[in-house]
Amino acid sequence: MIKKNVVLTGMPATGKSTVGVILAKRLGLAFTDSDVYIQTREGRRLSEIIRDEGLETFKKIEEKHLCEMEARATVIATGGSVIYGRRAMDHLGKKGIIVYLNTPLSTLMARLSDLEARGVVIQPGMSVESLYHERHPLYMERAHIVIPTEGLSPSMVADAVHEALIKTLGETWR
Numbered sequence: 816m817i818k819k820n821v822v823l824t825g826m827p828a829t830g831k832s833t834v835g836v837i838l839a840k841r842l843g844l845a846f847t848d849s850d851v852y853i854q855t856r857e858g859r860r861l862s863e864i865i866r867d868e869g870l871e872t873f874k875k876i877e878e879k880h881l882c883e884m885e886a887r888a889t890v891i892a893t894g895g896s897v898i899y900g901r902r903a904m905d906h907l908g909k910k911g912i913i914v915y916l917n918t919p920l921s922t923l924m925a926r927l928s929d930l931e932a933r934g935v936v937i938q939p940g941m942s943v944e945s946l947y948h949e950r951h952p953l954y955m956e957r958a959h960i961v962i963p964t965e966g967l968s969p970s971m972v973a974d975a976v977h978e979a980l981i982k983t984l985g986e987t988w989r
């Protein structure tokens with residue numbers, strides 16, 4: 816059994832939450848969605864935090880909560896904007912394998928209809944394309960494993976992550 820956390824990162828709507836639950840059941844791990852974790856601790860929805868505090872403060876709040884998260888043997892589906900928090904990513908990387916779910920822009924655009932309702936950390940007027948080009952190098956830099964998700968169902972993405980974990984963890988896997 817894997818003892819480390821499995822930390823799913825990637826753009827909004829890439830499938831971190833959907834795949835995370837499937838993966839946790841398959842690997843016998845716990846599951847945490849960092850968006851839900853933050854909302855519960857804050858007592859308000861992410862879209863409300865963004866609306867009331869603004870993007871920069873939201874990022875600080877998100878980073879603070881992520882740095883305080885004590886997870887063990889857990890699949891963590893992160894929010895897409897967690898990548899902006901250097902300390903949060905250091906914390907997650909210390910006890911976890913960071914897996915970037917890389918989904919092509921065209922697929923993301925089809926899935927991301929209402930950015931505001933979804934609460935995406937994006938400057939007013941910025942396109943999803945620009946956001947992708949801004950974030951992709953950050954996700955790549957932090958990733959221990961990169962999974963291209965194009966053409967795969969959520970269950971197939973979970974299979975691909977599972978296989979990559981076995982390959983990467985080698986003898987620490989039983």
Ligand SMILES: Nc1ncnc2c1ncn2[C@@H]1O[C@H](COP(=O)(O)OP(=O)(O)OP(=O)(O)O)[C@@H](O)[C@H]1O
Nearest residue numbers: 826827828829830831832833894895926967968969
């Ligand atoms: N591999 C896939 N194939 C088809 N649809 C998918 C796939 N993965 C996720 N989806 C769909 O895309 C949408 C977004 O998925 P999900 O909420 O899991 O993304 P996320 O990465 O957790 O996003 P966020 O960063 O906003 O939390 C959902 O409607 C989900 O059903």
Ligand SMILES: O=C(O)C1=C[C@@H](O)[C@@H](O)[C@H](O)C1
Nearest residue numbers: 827861894895896934935936
């Ligand atoms: O990618 C993003 O900018 C975000 C995605 C959501 O999961 C939330 O974490 C938050 O609303 C920001």
Ligand SMILES: [Mg+2]
Nearest residue numbers: 831832850892
């Ligand atoms: Mg999610």
